[in-house]
Amino acid sequence: MNGPADKIRITDSTLRDGSHAMAHRFTEEQVRGVVHALDRAGVEVIEVTHGDGLGGSSFNYGFSLEDDIKLVAAAVDEAAAAKIAVLLLPGLGTVEDLRRAHGAGASVARIATHCTEADVSLQHFAAARDLGMETVGFLMLSHRIGPDELAAQARIMVDGGAQCVYVVDSAGALVLGEAQERVGALVREIGHEAQVGFHGHQNLSLGVANSVLAQQNGARQIDGALCALGAGAGNSPTEVLVATFERLGVPTGVDVQGALAAADDVVKPFLERLPFADRGAITQGYAGVYSSFLLHAERAAERYGVPAHEILQRVGEAGYVGGQEDMIIDVALGLAAERERAS
Amino acid sequence: MSRLTAAIVGPGNIGTDLLVKLLRSDLVEVHSMVGVDPASDGLARARALGVPASAEGVDWLLAQAAPPDLVFEATSAKAHLANAPRYAAAGITAIDLTPAAAGPFVCPPVNLDTLADAANLNMITCGGQATVPIVHAVSSVVPVPYAEIVASIASRSAGPGTRANIDEFTQTTARAIERVGGAARGKAIIILNPVSPPMIMRDTVFCAIPADADTDAIAASVEKMVAEVAAYVPGYTLRAEPQFDGPRDIWNGMARVAVFLEVRGNGDHLPEWAGNLDIMTAAAARVGEQLARGKAAA
Numbered sequence: 336m337n338g339p340a341d342k343i344r345i346t347d348s349t350l351r352d353g354s355h356a357m358a359h360r361f362t363e364e365q366v367r368g369v370v371h372a373l374d375r376a377g378v379e380v381i382e383v384t385h386g387d388g389l390g391g392s393s394f395n396y397g398f399s400l401e402d403d404i405k406l407v408a409a410a411v412d413e414a415a416a417a418k419i420a421v422l423l424l425p426g427l428g429t430v431e432d433l434r435r436a437h438g439a440g441a442s443v444a445r446i447a448t449h450c451t452e453a454d455v456s457l458q459h460f461a462a463a464r465d466l467g468m469e470t471v472g473f474l475m476l477s478h479r480i481g482p483d484e485l486a487a488q489a490r491i492m493v494d495g496g497a498q499c500v501y502v503v504d505s506a507g508a509l510v511l512g513e514a515q516e517r518v519g520a521l522v523r524e525i526g527h528e529a530q531v532g533f534h535g536h537q538n539l540s541l542g543v544a545n546s547v548l549a550q551q552n553g554a555r556q557i558d559g560a561l562c563a564l565g566a567g568a569g570n571s572p573t574e575v576l577v578a579t580f581e582r583l584g585v586p587t588g589v590d591v592q593g594a595l596a597a598a599d600d601v602v603k604p605f606l607e608r609l610p611f612a613d614r615g616a617i618t619q620g621y622a623g624v625y626s627s628f629l630l631h632a633e634r635a636a637e638r639y640g641v642p643a644h645e646i647l648q649r650v651g652e653a654g655y656v657g658g659q660e661d662m663i664i665d666v667a668l669g670l671a672a673e674r675e676r677a678s
Numbered sequence: 679m680s681r682l683t684a685a686i687v688g689p690g691n692i693g694t695d696l697l698v699k700l701l702r703s704d705l706v707e708v709h710s711m712v713g714v715d716p717a718s719d720g721l722a723r724a725r726a727l728g729v730p731a732s733a734e735g736v737d738w739l740l741a742q743a744a745p746p747d748l749v750f751e752a753t754s755a756k757a758h759l760a761n762a763p764r765y766a767a768a769g770i771t772a773i774d775l776t777p778a779a780a781g782p783f784v785c786p787p788v789n790l791d792t793l794a795d796a797a798n799l800n801m802i803t804c805g806g807q808a809t810v811p812i813v814h815a816v817s818s819v820v821p822v823p824y825a826e827i828v829a830s831i832a833s834r835s836a837g838p839g840t841r842a843n844i845d846e847f848t849q850t851t852a853r854a855i856e857r858v859g860g861a862a863r864g865k866a867i868i869i870l871n872p873v874s875p876p877m878i879m880r881d882t883v884f885c886a887i888p889a890d891a892d893t894d895a896i897a898a899s900v901e902k903m904v905a906e907v908a909a910y911v912p913g914y915t916l917r918a919e920p921q922f923d924g925p926r927d928i929w930n931g932m933a934r935v936a937v938f939l940e941v942r943g944n945g946d947h948l949p950e951w952a953g954n955l956d957i958m959t960a961a962a963a964r965v966g967e968q969l970a971r972g973k974a975a976a
Contacts (some may be wrong), residue, residue: 390865394884395828395882395884397928426847426867427867429845429848449870449872451872452833457841458842458844503701548921628848653873654873656870656873658828660828661744661830662830664921664938665880
């Protein structure tokens with residue numbers, strides 16, 4: 336290939352996917368600090384919501400310390416140039432939630448469904464477009480179906496009003512070529528009318544490598560999080576993505592030193608635990624389990640005296656999808672009962 | 679005992695499953711099955727079972743010399759909103775399985791006895807029928823400031839209507855948790871799972887309860903309610919005993935009870951995994967039978 340590479344756009348999800356790792360306890364001060372640093376570094380889109388999106392504050396997923404809408408408003412206030420994005424999972428968040436977020440200044444709507452269920456997002460895409468928001472579709476647990484099936488689901492989202500559709504590796508389970516093939520299939524199906532994005536996780540330590548392959552196969556939006564702050568072993572680190580793409584000569588518009596400073600000076604000081612590929616997280620990548628289940632599995636493990644990695648393995652075998660956090664307790668109860676019978 | 683006659687309007691999967699259930703009833707006699715598509719499988723099934731069937735819609739039904747006492751509507755919210763005033767004018771009680779909510783929400787073991795005279799009864803949602811009884815069982819022992827339910831259903835059991843307007847499920851169910859379940863604030867979550875073979879419907883109910891709540895009394899109330907629902911939905915079971923967690927700061931100092939349910943369908947017309955559809959038709963049939971009992975007693 337000749338000539339300069341197309342610019343790609345980095346969306347930082349520290350304040351959304353990172354919310355899982357923070358047990359949804361971000362303060363307004365932390366949100367302002369992170370938005371300020373990302374905005375100054377030149378990150379164009381910053382996602383702010385409960386880890387499970389608008390309306391996520393609940394017994395099932397964990398209650399937010401601060402109301403989402405208040406944090407979105409603070410982020411909008413703090414950002415000089417960056418757009419503020421919100422995530423919404425149909426079945427949990429509603430059009431009404433989206434209207435409130437838009438009222439607080441959010442301008443990008445990211446609508447996420449399980450990778451086979453794109454048609455539940457249509458009313459939300461329609462509402463987002465009516466509100467004048469930019470729209471992004473999120474096909475979660477993209478490893479569960481093949482490239483062509485995934486592209487067909489992306490087509491449903493684009494026909495419904497999505498301006499970009501992401502291959503979302505929610506389990507951090509895609510291994511190199513598997514990410515590449517899915518991105519390529521989406522580019523062929525929707526590339527002439529919408530962009531394609533990639534959202535990676537580090538459970539098998541491939542978030543950045545998969546993101547590079549995604550870019551080389553036509554993805555133009557890439558997600559990251561500072562210090563990898565996110566579910567499971569974390570997300571592709573924004574600061575590593577920016578440095579790597581610069582070395583590859585792919586423009587992101589983000590200043591490498593600014594991103595490094597944001598990670599090191601702003602996020603790292605408030606982290607109690609850095610995302611790490613421990614036994615539970617690797618099991619998630621290996622068995623294809625939704626990354627946000629990790630901390631829930633650890634809590635259930637402690638409550639019911641069964642190992643977290645066994646819970647996660649069982650959850651993977653059952654084929655549970657994003658949002659079924661309640662089934663983690665159910666599985667832990669089942670494992671505990673089996674142990675009691677065996678002893 | 680005097681039987682009530684009932685028409686089923688909407689011969690799709692729900693209407694056909696309801697037909698199978700009502701044909702077993704000693705209290706409700708099926709008057710007819712009504713649709714708008716002459717090629718409907720449901721209408722053909724009704725005819726094969728000896729039930730009068732028409733593809734000429736509600737106009738046909740209301741032109742009959744002897745109209746039914748009840749109509750079960752399994753069409754769409756829009757169709758029901760158009761039909762409801764016509765049923766009312768004809769003196770027919772409507773049991774509405776659509777999300778129209780033209781009449782009050784009904785959940786048989788909770789509030790049916792207070793609604794015997796209503797002209798129009800709404801069956802809430804599948805998740806509502808599965809979880810509102812449990813919220814009510816808890817709120818009849820202790821105050822429940824907040825209740826939250828998670829309904830997981832097989833993708834294949836979610837029809838195009840549900841998919842196109844999934845907010846209707848979450849909002850309607852949340853309102854029923856409050857108005858019928860007795861929680862001060864309700865929240866509902868629905869998950870579609872495509873796993874093969876299809877997963878059986880699962881429902882989880884979380885209620886915030888006072889720190890000093892009598893957990894034995896709550897567990898007993900929940901278990902009693904599960905038995906009441908199981909009387910008309912045989913596949914409605916607890917997966918485990920109710921789980922109690924002590925008070926936490928992040929729960930505003932409240933404690934929590936979590937109830938894990940499985941809803942296996944009866945396999946009448948729809949497969950066993952479609953417990954979400956079965957609980958709607960079983961609850962609707964229960965409403966019809968209770969109305970018949972009420973009439974006989976009056």
